Amino acid sequence: MVQATALPRNETGIETVVGILKQRFGDRCQTGASIREQHGHTTTYIENQLPDAVVFPHSAEEVSEIVKTCALHKVPVIPFGTGTSLEGHVNAPAGGISVDLMQMNKILAVHASDLDCVVQPGVTREDLNTHLRDQGLFFPIDPGANASLGGMASTRASGTNAVRYGTMKDNVLALQVVMPDGEIIRTAQRAKKSSAGYDLTRLMVGAEGTLGLITEVTLRLQGIPEAISSARCSFPSIDAACQAVMMTIQYGIPVARIELLDALSVSAANVYSKLDLPETPLLLLEFHGSERGVVEQAETFGTIAEEFGGSDFAATTSTEERNKLWQARHDMYWASHGLRPGAKGLSTDICVPISKLAECVTAAADKAEEMGLISPIVGHVGDGNFHCLPLIDMDNPEEIAKAEEFVGWLNDLAISMDGTCTGEHGIGQGKRPYLLKELGPAMKYMAAIKSALDPDNIMNPGKII
Template identity: 75%
Template sequence: MVYHATLPRNETGIETVLGVLKQQFGERFQTGQAIREQHGHTTTWIENQPPDAVVFVADTQEVSDVVAACAQHRVPVIAYGTGTSLEGHVNAPAGGICIDVSQMDKVLEVNAGDLDCRVQPGVTRMALNTHLRDQGLFFPIDPGADASLGGMAATRASGTNAVRYGTMKDNVLAVEAVMPDGKIIRTGTRARKSSAGYDLTRLLVGSEGTLGIITEITLKLQGIPEAISSASCSFPTVDAACQTVMAVIQYGLPVARIELLDAATVGAVNAYSKLDLPETPLLLLEFHGTEAGVVEQAEIFGALAEDHGGQGYAATTTTEERNQLWQARHDAYWAMLQVRPGAKAIATDVCVPISRLADCVGAAQGKADELGLVALIVGHAGDGNFHVTLLVDMENAEELESATLFVGWLNEVAIKMDGTCTGEHGIGQGKKKYLVQELGGATDVMSAVKRALDPKGIMNPGKILSPDD
């Protein structure tokens, strides 16, 4: 399936830039087919569109040099971190240069007293938390994959902890970025609030590399809680589980995580992670606080769950058991793949108001059954965000057509429920038309911003907005 418009290649400009960058970067400039395809690959069903070359940069100035050369010759520039995006974000539909920032992987500064740090974009979330652990701090945004923090900022990532700690937009204080002409800017300071001018930090966070390339991020940190408790609870139906989530949020219970797995996903997780959870809809939870606080939170949740038919409720504070439970949740994608060996996983996400979560999940299950699709559901239920993974035989044209129909249908249903076509995967190539349905004329304003900042259209073209918008 092709989601994107065809973009013209600038053959002369690309050839010129290839010569310039090869001379400057030597062995850090690569044009081999395999490495180019690797940098066009994402965990997606969108076709691979490799760049013409990959440049491994070491610092902000080198990023600026590459962008400036590309701007001079109107050559596309695509930033690359770890390649875990799901909507074709790192594809190069018009060719061009991929800037790989994975070697920009230093934690530059940690200010423990102020609960903040400054990192390069190639630092991954797990590497940062390993670095912080001895100081009693952690960075809470957890999208599951060990994504780079630059990529997480660029796509406004979220994850399992969002219900308590928010998303990347809530946890980035400032960024340094290279703009489309090669100029280097900084959007803010370490101050926790500011009324100084336009909020350029929020403009660049979530811009998916279409307005600039993030080369440094200043992040908020959290203290590692005194106590952490995890829990699981099974329910007779998805609706009962979702009603419990609504009750938890309305009660004001400060859960750190509250994840939904449908029965099929629980079965897959059991098989893959060697667990014995009841194969009915499941909620996984985590509570952060004091020793007494997490016990109280767990007890309150247990009572709320019982009111909605919850069964088999179990809580634990042991590190080993907690890690096993959450590792199984993070391995859910790989577990799903084992349900239908040889099939391609097509993952999509939407987000709706919590009061509509049960309706949307139930409708998604019904539509998948109607179309004869193998569909598994997991969700960050505490903020109304859920993911559907379809397991599809890509050689079966009828099945692929049904999957395409389902993805479009789900996006439209979420929008009709006053939700969004993507809670955290982003727009990329895959969801451009749904962005227009969701925001209407606001996309004209986005296009105006894009043209003003990137008049040559070189920054990750073909993503978020169509090239002729």
């Protein structure tokens, strides 16, 4: 594991708060080692930093009570959802209280005529879409994992549908938030647009729990498309696939998803998901619209793909075939580990302007090969976002150092291309060193906001700032 920086602990305050919360919440306040370890460790490669207790609230009022108790004794508060974050977001570098919001899992209201809904933070995206299906609606943000919607808002998640439907910042209309002093606020109303004061909703979306705990989310919804078509096409090189992506976007084809798998990823998917795809770079696409429209969109893409050497092109409207392909894409994290059994994947993500995509992805693949790393690449390339997954032996310090060098090089490359060190994973602990490089003097204004709202630094300390 990569060592994470520890922060000073308030031992007296922690002991006092744990005692108060155990008395108040009984069995809903847990201090066992295994559950504390579960709430520090996720799929991240960063070492586990355990909280001192885990509390399971049922309402915003109970969250407020927890935060007020912690604020009084200056004890850290760390929000927890499904635990699928990748940059050490849920670690407790100064100890403290993990607030597990997964029992706050009610869908509070669906306003079908307004295309919005109100949910508690523990509702997962799959549960919401199951609930909405009979009303002809869906929530489009799909990060792959069945993440909680509160966590998705906190990390400004996106995923495969972002090229058409945007990211969480585009789909959250309002939030209820418990602030660092325990006060419960609402950041906006349900109106689709507003010029009313500072945009506190956007401030909280992506704040990773460092400014407050999200206890309710109002989301924008979409109508389920009349027709959905998926397509796949193989390419002779990563550059050719990326050039086809750029041309598709520039032509204005309204793709809902356009995903890249490099040859390593296709090989892993073939084994894990029992496919028989050509083991060359692959694009997976999805089109939403009318019956005629999705067919025309797929055909237009097929013409573009031919210009760049695309082959084995196939399109389908079959739900079974579509689901099989997209499930294989969602399983890529686990499938990739089959390329080197026993290794740990160090997942990273960057995002660059679409005009820089081919150059950046090709450079990343070449650099990994030059360094002797097995590093499959997948990406939501319609918006310039892609992921590398170096597979490393966590008992080998030299391999860990090499992988961290590669990730650092990749982040620097993205920033040099007017891109970002994280397209969707967030900063957490893992990306903090690169945020200053990316934003420079703007960081002091972020720090000023953090200090003004959370002067005692109890809200998820050690993340972002």
